[in-house]
Amino acid sequence: MKQKNTLLDTYTLMNGINIPKIGLGTWFIPDDEVAAAVCKAVEIGYRHIDTAQAYENERGIGKGVRDCGISRQELFITTKLAAELKTYEEAAQAITGSLEKMGLDYIDLMLIHSPQPWTDFRGGDYAAGNREAWRALEDAYKAGKLRAIGVSNFQEHDIENILSSCTIKPMVNQLLAHIGNTPATLIEYCRKNGILVEAYSPVAHGEILKSEEVQAIAEKYQVTVPQLCIRYDLQLETLPLPKTANPAHMLENIKVDFEISEKDMEILKSIKPLKDYGEYSSFPVFSGK
Template identity: 60%
Template sequence: MILQDTFTLANGVTIPKLGIGTWRIPDAEVTKVVRDALDAGYRHIDTAQAYANEHGVGGGLRSSGVDRGAVFITTKLAAESKTYADATSRIDGSLQALGLDHIDLMLIHSPQPWDQFREGEHFLEGNLEAWRALEEAHRAGKIRAIGVSNFERADLDNLLDNGSLAPMVNQVLAHVGNTPFDLIDYSRSKGILVEAYSPVAHGAALNNAHLATMAARYGVSIAQLCIRYCLQLELLPLPKTSNPAHMRDNAAVEFTISDADMAALKGAADNTDYGEASAFPVFGKKRQAERAGQVD
């Protein structure tokens, strides 16, 4: 069963091959979601400072009755944290919010602050400052493994060339129709595990007629097909749902997509319309300003 399978990170830490995301789940609701996920057999929960729900995630774990050592908790350093002092403070803030004595994996959420995401500046010095704070927390035993999210090759090279530890994980947007194969291959060449957030394309894949036809041939849902696609690429998918039945379905992926169908999925056109999810909450202010004509 996939929920019992693990990858091994570069430092020897094992991480469950399938996790559950908590983006856009409010703190007041995420406690029950985490309990439901753990009850369904999940042992890998992904959160972030930007999600403002770390407190509820920790509460869900503590109230579940599941042993802390059996659950892998990931959180992410806020994207705007680009100094050593600020990152150090925020790391301790996550430990306090989660109510844990250690975090299993902590990532830099983005190489750029969200209001400057992918605008050209790589914030190399700031990311090194944040990385130094993560390295120190790792050495102190506060964090078992450290990594990054949304990092491109130049961002990875900055840490690889100048840090004391190589990132162990790069968490990126990856789904059918939008799979960054070059970045995935480069990350792997450096011993970095690649995680796939939003493997069902923020839900947009559920409206794809071609995926529906293929999924029907396997007798599975579109979500199951998308999750299996990531697993067969040796990615670690992090689907998000608050529905316990969907949690169980998302983990029922013990089937194999044929080579021909995998080739078709890998070559799928990138024309995904994310709808409301295209305006990530973490840079919602930027989106609002753009709509008002305040940002080019």
């Protein structure tokens, strides 16, 4: 049977923009290596590339966009406003900075990376700052610099804060969502508000590979654990963003044309939450806050 190309499937954001259902994550891919990774991904068939100001590889992403051999219009590029920027002026300057660094006329999607600075993750009250940063995104959207805007790592009350004053609703919320960490209530809240959930770290930075229970279910479907994890996120109607610079893994990660049964989905949803993300446990989003 011919493998279906999931990379050609799209979700439709609330403003009518189509976004490819799987994206390539680029966290920890160095700036001088990421252009080659983008070109290889595009050659394989990826059209959705995810980066952030905090990743410090936007320049290389832009080079990859120009060097990959297909038109800019065929690609969907996401970046994120640095988490510590909580004034209108800082955010507006940073949006311009991302456009200049990547050498692009527009960005397809830009997100506020976190409702708090990383040094105070899930800490103080940044409600006013988030409204200011959002206003800068709205103005850039209205000016045609951004095709879609959203948030990342936002909980329900963080989104409610934006909704209290916005003129344009968040279209996306990018979250840590994988087997062993499924924020079901937040995903459902986003769905009810028309907000697409993107799932970063779908393979839990490799820690999920240690689960014998997950391995057994993957073997049942004759797929790898990463393929099972990516398919799981797709069946949650979220958008997985597997990160890799390895062409073999890029190819493996898109061979997800199979269906996990409802029974197995329930088993996977009930997998015990991961407590240890290995070497990544020091990062705020993996710290259990």
